[in-house]
Amino acid sequence: MSKIEIANKANIVILGAGSIGCYLGGCLLSIGANVTLIGRARLKDQIANGGLTLTDWRGRNTKLKPADVNFTESAEVMARADYILVCVKSGDTQEAASLIAQYENSDPLKDNPVVISFQNGVRNGRVLSECLPNYTVMKGMVPFNVLGQGDGHFHCGTEGDLCIGDKSGQAKDLVGLLEMANLPVKVFKDLSSVQWGKLLMNLNNAVNALSGRPLLEQLNDSAYRKVMAVVLKEALATMKAAGIEPAKTGKVIPKLMPYIMSLPNFLFEKVAAATLKIDPQARSSMYEDLALNRKTEVDYLNGEIVALGEAHHVSTPANTAILKLIKAAESANDGSPMLSAAALQHAIAVN
Numbered sequence: 001m002s003k004i005e006i007a008n009k010a011n012i013v014i015l016g017a018g019s020i021g022c023y024l025g026g027c028l029l030s031i032g033a034n035v036t037l038i039g040r041a042r043l044k045d046q047i048a049n050g051g052l053t054l055t056d057w058r059g060r061n062t063k064l065k066p067a068d069v070n071f072t073e074s075a076e077v078m079a080r081a082d083y084i085l086v087c088v089k090s091g092d093t094q095e096a097a098s099l100i101a102q103y104e105n106s107d108p109l110k111d112n113p114v115v116i117s118f119q120n121g122v123r124n125g126r127v128l129s130e131c132l133p134n135y136t137v138m139k140g141m142v143p144f145n146v147l148g149q150g151d152g153h154f155h156c157g158t159e160g161d162l163c164i165g166d167k168s169g170q171a172k173d174l175v176g177l178l179e180m181a182n183l184p185v186k187v188f189k190d191l192s193s194v195q196w197g198k199l200l201m202n203l204n205n206a207v208n209a210l211s212g213r214p215l216l217e218q219l220n221d222s223a224y225r226k227v228m229a230v231v232l233k234e235a236l237a238t239m240k241a242a243g244i245e246p247a248k249t250g251k252v253i254p255k256l257m258p259y260i261m262s263l264p265n266f267l268f269e270k271v272a273a274a275t276l277k278i279d280p281q282a283r284s285s286m287y288e289d290l291a292l293n294r295k296t297e298v299d300y301l302n303g304e305i306v307a308l309g310e311a312h313h314v315s316t317p318a319n320t321a322i323l324k325l326i327k328a329a330e331s332a333n334d335g336s337p338m339l340s341a342a343a344l345q346h347a348i349a350v351n
């Protein structure tokens with residue numbers, strides 16, 4: 001079967017059309033794949049008015065007309081899906097799973113759809129599997145950053161290949177389509193170590209959100225990096241105690257990450273020049289959550305490290321402090337607190 005035939009055949013549903021959902025779904029739509037986005041009215045209206053625009057740091061500039069984007073608020077389309085890409089925030093996974101379950105065995109001629117979690121954190125795949133025992137559930141990992149720019153425009157500001165844990169080859173058609181849409185995919189038998197590796201990178205989400213700075217500016221500041229070095233050291237210690245081996249998901253091997261973060265600027269620039277392909281405007285998804293007064297995923301990122309530390313008797317004061325600062329920012333409902341690196345160092349007791 002040709003890729004175009006596959007494109008016409010596989011029925012792909014994106015559950016949670018936000019930054020990642022619209023970007024993945026929009027890229028797939030741009031090659032003619034059969035995709036429906038399930039999301040909220042506010043985005044439906046934006047897309048109905050001006051369509052969907054996808055840009056990236058390499059110069060992608062894809063514009064989809066309103067009529068070319070199948071966007072719905074109704075979950076009913078899942079009854080006919082071959083693939084469901086779960087792109088909601090971690091706190092909404094349980095509800096997403098319940099919605100999917102409502103359409104179990106809808107089509108007597110087809111198997112239940114393959115469900116793939118394209119979410120951060122290490123729990124979502126498990127939550128979906130537990131709620132959907134009669135489905136094939138796969139873990140996915142999105143390495144790049146996507147930020148909504150308003151008016152149905154989503155910009156991808158960093159590089160990296162998508163990853164999928166697929167031991168049965170059932171994601172083959174989807175992988176073919178993603179690659180055709182210029183979204184390269186690495187397929188693994190088991191994605192757990194990749195997810196723990198990505199979690200290490202995502203520990204910067206909170207620091208970035210608290211700083212209120214673009215990622216590049218924050219990472220180029222040695223004082224913010226010093227905070228990250230401590231956060232990462234703690235995380236690596238908890239993982240070691242738990243027998244978890246995080247995979248390298250960026251260009252640096254995990255155990256070197258705290259050392260790279262501790263380098264002075266002139267050395268960091270040399271070492272990181274090849275690794276920091278970050279658009280000057282890119283920010284973490286947690287920054288976006290604070291800016292839009294939404295609940296963040298901190299419980300599934302730094303909170304995961306705190307929980308792992310508790311379970312394995314490793315103290316995690318820096319991650320605990322960061323977790324508290326994010327919770328305080330969530331309660332304040334006033335966007336990023338724009339904390340200086342000195343304030344963060346003080347909070348996590350770095351001297």
Ligand SMILES: NC(=O)C1=CN([C@@H]2O[C@H](COP(=O)(O)OP(=O)(O)OC[C@H]3O[C@@H](n4cnc5c(N)ncnc54)[C@H](OP(=O)(O)O)[C@@H]3O)[C@@H](O)[C@H]2O)C=CC1
Nearest residue numbers: 016017018019020039087088092119120142144145146285
């Ligand atoms: N943005 C990024 O750069 C990256 C994000 N990720 C991960 O990807 C996942 C998605 O993140 P992101 O795209 O930023 O999140 P967004 O908040 O931008 O998108 C999720 C969307 O799903 C909607 N939603 C939630 N539940 C439902 C539902 N039951 N039915 C329909 N729509 C629903 C949300 O609406 P509402 O807000 O109203 O609930 C929101 O619009 C997260 O786990 C994140 O960590 C990974 C790599 C990079």
Ligand SMILES: CC(C)(CO)C(=O)C(=O)O
Nearest residue numbers: 143144145201283284285
């Ligand atoms: C791509 C990255 C690491 C950017 O911070 C991310 O996963 C996020 O923003 O949630």
